[in-house]
Amino acid sequence: TQLLEQSPQFLSIQEGENLTVYCNSSSVFSSLQWYRQEPGEGPVLLVTVVTGGEVKKLKRLTFQFGDARKDSSLHITAAQPGDTGLYLCAGRAQGGSEKLVFGKGTKLTVNP
């Protein structure tokens, strides 16, 4: 069974601070996605990374896929209260499976 370990589980920071969320596994994934979920809503896709070593930027968010495609990170620069939410990483297994394996999520709170 493929598992994705996400850390930290909870993170509370002040507006303007930087933060990094990690997603690690012993398994190789063909792709990895990051989502943000608000309470009572479905996850919203932020980014999909496919290539080992790939770096994608979305405004103040930087996503990196590990060279071996076993891990990923999400870095937020100058966090704002609007970044508050549950961040989920999800990996798609190799071998053509369409299923996603989700990490347990990181609950981020950015205080004004």
Add this chain to the structure above:
Amino acid sequence: GAVVSQHPSWVICKSGTSVKIECRSLDFQATTMFWYRQFPKQSLMLMATSNEGSKATYEQGVEKDKFLINHASLTLSTLTVTSAHPEDSSFYICSATRDSSVTQYFGPGTRLTVL
């Protein structure tokens, strides 16, 4: 865009009744749809994968006779929770993929409360 809707957004029912939840891809044809369940403060757990016109594939531990999935068209999948019990109360979320893409687009979820 890739918009997925769910209906209803929330439902309260009595124990023993059945509840149907719809998942629609509004602006694309979905090659595959997925059904997840999410308990409070927990991550998403995949329940089943469905393709149009074929039987759903259920994850281990998910009762297929209790959670009936019908994928009638390329834009609609339904999940019916039969003989619901309080322990079935949860947040049910569907997702869909298109054109064999790796990306899953999620619906807004349905909050089910069984009294």
